[in-house]
Amino acid sequence: MSDIKKVSETAGVSIATVSRTFSSPDIVSQKTRAKVQKAAKELGYHPNSLARNFRVQRSYSIIALVPDMTNPFFARVIGGLEKAANNRGYTLLLGNTGHNIEIEKKYANLAQTSLVDGIIQLSAHYPLECEPSLRKIPLVNICECFNEPNVPQVIFDNVGGARAIMKLLLEKQHRNIGIVTGPNESPLNEERIKGCEEALYEYGIKLDPDNMYTGDFTFEEGYRAADIFLKRETKPTAIFCFNDEMAIGSMKRIKEDGLRVPHDMSVAGFDDIHFAAYSDPPLTTVAQPAEAFGEPALNFLCDQIDRTRDNQNYNAPERKILPYELVIRDSVATCAKN
Amino acid sequence: MSDIKKVSETAGVSIATVSRTFSSPDIVSQKTRAKVQKAAKELGYHPNSLARNFRVQRSYSIIALVPDMTNPFFARVIGGLEKAANNRGYTLLLGNTGHNIEIEKKYANLAQTSLVDGIIQLSAHYPLECEPSLRKIPLVNICECFNEPNVPQVIFDNVGGARAIMKLLLEKQHRNIGIVTGPNESPLNEERIKGCEEALYEYGIKLDPDNMYTGDFTFEEGYRAADIFLKRETKPTAIFCFNDEMAIGSMKRIKEDGLRVPHDMSVAGFDDIHFAAYSDPPLTTVAQPAEAFGEPALNFLCDQIDRTRDNQNYNAPERKILPYELVIRDSVATCAKN
DNA sequence: GTATTAGATGTAATCGTTTACATTTTATAG
DNA sequence: CTATAAAATGTAAACGATTACATCTAATAC
Known part of the structure; x- marks a missing residue:
């Protein structure tokens, strides 16, 4: 060279x-x-970026810590991040953490060794192991968020989305609704539960813990949840799953009993993955603007990066809430029982 | 710091x-x-990787050029690449090219500026714009491959996989089989067509161009293909789609006509995406060991990187073929007509 | 014409490591 | 104990760009 x-x-x-x-x-x-x-x-000369980045002490790259890249929703989020990053001259690295905290640390460590200028965390916990006092690394939290001062968030209106789809079910006369949640720990989960509560409250109904099943966002758990609901003496007339994969898993199980969706049992999902339009029946769900996380996330992050370099003290932490959108397809019908 | x-x-x-x-x-x-x-x-000291990488003149990172990260198959491939890369102390960057040749060049350019040590190309064309004589950048081609001397390949046994599933259909008495291919240009596509031909040949049948529809690997095109086949005077009794998304799109369209899969029409896919087990009916398909691309790809790439650094001349180009696996579920039945 | 200034280019220090080579310390053998 | 080898540490020169500052050139004003 x-x-x-x-x-x-x-x-x-x-x-x-x-x-x-x-x-x-x-x-x-x-x-x-x-x-x-x-x-x-x-x-055939090309400037050596290694030298350049070293000299200017920045890498012009950032890393996104994603729990599971195989998850279609995250794949879309990543797409949005990448676009936004490129617009600002950053390249996006991806750390596929597999929910493993050790791997996550390893990736976050890239920031401490100056290999990346900032971190976008897609899970609900602080990814760095250093003391809070030393926390100088630009970081923003999106999708599922922890509450830590000084870490900007961009989140989706989970309570609004859950409330809306729950209200749809209630309007269609469903009163016994099975709810398949995600893992308990996640704030996202709590928010969606809160949305359910609010909708039920408007109809004078209390959230019944017996009607809730704690899943893990996989097809398999959706299937299992439906299995359990179907074995009840009084089956729910509708199932609301906290993501589309679980909803599709549920439908599979329901259909195995010879029941029809939505005539015999309605099913609603959450996320609007691409596949949701091609499930049988096409899934009624709430769309998250997955790609829309990118822009605000990079705004927050670049702000921090620039402030850190200028040695300015940080501003008040910021937060952006993304709107939901109801996507009505064919998996929800008026309750037959009433 | x-x-x-x-x-x-x-x-x-x-x-x-x-x-x-x-x-x-x-x-x-x-x-x-x-x-x-x-x-x-x-x-609170952490070695500065920017300085280190600069000094040793390597970045310990490689980039994978992926046409569409949202594609579940590629997502799995990436997972395998990442694991293999990490095992060797490399971090994997991802370039989501969206089939856009300009974006691809931009990412490939990272290699020319020394920001990455090598490139893994997942599409069937040479990603660098420089003169053949200057082609010194470590590169391996996987999944869909172009034929360029000196570029190692790791490919999947497309002809074997296609032949196997086609033979399954033929064994089940199907003689009028609709085939939904991918875009014409791709070698992958040609290989799968070749596999079809070979299977048909064993049964003394010639491949009939009228029974072929050129799709683009999306749900939508699978749907459209089935639509066309269904409108024929003599409908095919089975449809073989060159990927699972198209197969699922086909099934959607078939069911819309009140036809049952597989009783009235069989459908076979290719890839075995996660969703294939949860479609209705669960899809018979051929599994590509998506994660298995990682190891051999990194072997080839690291070899090249080391050889380049040692200024050795290259070895003979290499190629590794990954085996297929038939996954029999419920979307293929014995032909009712015979 | 000269004085002044803006624009273009050059000089050389610098970024934070690694590593060949030189030197010192420690261990081993006799 | 000394001689020798091995292990540990130190010294200093890279790596290839950027950039503050100095210098030179060209343009403008008078």
Whole structure:
């Protein structure tokens, strides 16, 4: 590989000029710029980013800590992040943590060794092991959020979404609704439960813990939840799953009993994954604007990165809430029993 | 941020010793190592990877150029790549190209600026724009491959997989089989077509172009293909789609006509995405060992990286073929017509 | 014409490590 | 105990760019 020096020699200018024609072309004259570019082309020269990043002490890359890339929802979120990152001249690294806290630390460590300029955490816990006092690494939390001062969040309106779809079920006369939640710990889960409560409250109904099954967002758990509900003396007339995968799993189980969705039992999901339009029947669900996390997340993160470099003290923590959208397809019908 | 010098001062050793306790701890004595680690901890020191990578002239990261991360099959491939990369101390960057050749070039350019040590290309064309003579960048091609000398490939046994599932259909007495292919240009597509031909040949049947529909691997195109086949005077008794998404799209369309899968029409897919077990009916398909691409891909790539650094001339190009596996579920039945 | 200024280029220090080589310390053999 | 080898540590030169500052050139004003 040829370096800046070789180019400067064959172009007959100083290395500073070569550097400038690549990093701030506007301040070098037309004529010299042409000379340098010609020489660079001849020699097959490309500025060495390793050297550049080292010199300016930033990597122009950020990492997203994603619990499960295989999850279609996260895949969409990542798409949005990537686009937003590229718009700002950052490259996006992905850390697939598999919910494993050790792997997550390993990735977060890239920030401490200056390999990435900031972190976007998609799970609900603080990813760095260092003391709070040393927490100087730009970080934003999206999707599922922990509550830590100074960490900006961009979250989805989970309570609104859950409330809306629950109200839809209630409007369709369902009164015995099975709810398949995610794992207990997650705030996201609590918010969706809160949304359910609010909707039920409007109809004068209390949330019945017996009607709740704690799943884990997989097909398999949706299947299992339906299995349990179906074995009850008084089956629910509708099942609301906290994500689409579980809803599809539930439908599979329901259909195995010869029951029809939605005529015999309604099913609602959450997320609106691509597949939701192709399940049988197509799933009624609430759409999260997965791609929309990108822009605000990068706004927050770039702000922090710039502030950190300028040694400014941080502003008040910020938070952006993304709106939901109800997607009505064919898996919910008016309750037959009433 | 504290640097190596500060640590060396507070530990009372030279910077070389500090460097060594982090990069090759075995060659520094127990006692000094402890001193250094203590000092580092006190100061919150983490070695600056930017500096390190610059010094050793490698980034320990590689990039995978993936056409569509949202595609569940690629998501699995990426998972396997990531694991293999991590095992070798590399971090995996992802470039989501969206089939866009400009974006792809942009990502590939990271290699020319030394930001990544190598490239794993998941599509069937050469990603670098430089002259063949300058092609010194470690590169391996997986999944869908172009044929370029000196670029190792790891591919899936597409002809074997297609032949096997086609033979299954033929064994079940199907003689009029609709085939939904991917876009024409791709080698992968040609291979699967070849597999179909081979199976048909064994039964003395010629591949009939009229029974082929050129799709694009989306649900929507599968749906459209089935729509066309269903409108024929003599409908096929089975449809074989070159991926699961299209198969699921086909099933949706077939069921809309009140036809049952597989009793009235059989459907077979390709890939065995997670969803294939949860479609209605569960899909008979051929499993590609998506995660298995990772290991051989990284073997090839690391070989190249090391050879390039040692200035060795390249070996003969290599190629690894991954075996298929038939996954028999409920979407294929014996042909009713015969 | 000269004085003044803006624009273009050059010089050289610097970023934080690694590592070849030199030196010192420690262990082993006699 | 000394001689020798091995192990541990130190010294200092890289790696390839950026950039503050100095210098030179060209443009403008008078």
